[in-house]
Each structure stands twice: as structure tokens, then as C-alpha cells.
Amino acid sequence: MMVQRIAALLPDAEQRRMFGGRAFFADGNMLVCVRKDESLMVRVGAADYEAALAEPGVGPCDGTGRPMRGWVVVRPASLEGDALAHWVGRASAFVATLPPK
Numbered sequence: 001m002m003v004q005r006i007a008a009l010l011p012d013a014e015q016r017r018m019f020g021g022r023a024f025f026a027d028g029n030m031l032v033c034v035r036k037d038e039s040l041m042v043r044v045g046a047a048d049y050e051a052a053l054a055e056p057g058v059g060p061c062d063g064t065g066r067p068m069r070g071w072v073v074v075r076p077a078s079l080e081g082d083a084l085a086h087w088v089g090r091a092s093a094f095v096a097t098l099p100p101k
Contacts, residue, residue, distance in 0.1 A: 002034050002079065009088045019063065028101025031091040038076040042087045045094040046070045052090070 003022045007015070013024040013031065019041065023033035033041040041061050044052045046069050052058055057078025061071035074087055 002038055002040070002076075002084070005084055006032065006034065006088060009085055010092070026092065026095050027098075029095045029098050031095050032088060035073075038079075040074045040076075040079060040084075040087060042072050042074055043091045043094055044070060044072055045097075048090070048094065 003015075006024055007013070010024050010026070010031070013026055014028075016023050016025065018030075019033050019035060021033050021035040023041075024031050029043075031043055035041060042052070049069050049072070052072045053060065055078075057075040058072050059075070060067035061073045062068065074083075079087065
């Protein structure tokens with residue numbers, strides 16, 4: 001299950017139930033969230049948003065009907081093998097630039 005894979009990558013992250021799934025936080029900032037359908041919401045930041053959208057299996061995060069800039073959704077088929085670690089690392093790198101909450 002993806003939640004366990006992420007927990008292994010982020011052993012110190014706080015976990016919370018959000019958006020019908022499980023979200024992972026570092027210093028009070030959300031990094032990623034595994035949704036019910038096993039897709040992954042990933043925080044990439046506004047500067048990396050367009051580049052992230054251009055990657056295979058990635059779409060905008062638009063649960064409210066309006067895309068959330070700085071967040072993308074990666075489909076489960078695009079999270080096999082080392083791809084999950086890539087996306088979690090990308091989110092971690094961005095969140096490390098933010099002040100703690």
C-alpha cells in the first residue's frame with residue numbers, strides 16, 4: 001500500500017487524515033497526500049508547477065473545480081518503482097524552503 005511506502009520514505013513526517021486520504025507533513029507543512037483512489041497529491045510549488053504538469057501521468061490538482069497552483073496529482077500507474085521516491089523527494093525539497101508552521 002502506498003501509505004506504508006511513503007511512511008518508509010518519510011519516517012519523521014506527521015500523518016493526518018485529509019481529503020479522504022492520508023496526508024504527510026514536515027514542520028507543519030503538507031508534502032503529499034494519498035487519496036482514496038491511490039493517486040498522490042504532491043506539493044511542488046508555483047515555480048515548478050508547469051514542469052511537473054508536463055511529466056507523464058501528472059495532472060492539475062483541482063478538487064474544488066479550480067486548479068491549485070503549486071500542487072499536482074500523480075496517477076497511481078505513474079508511481080511504480082522509484083517514481084514514488086522521486087515525487088516524495090520533490091515535495092520534500094520544496095517544503096524545506098518554507099518556514100515551519
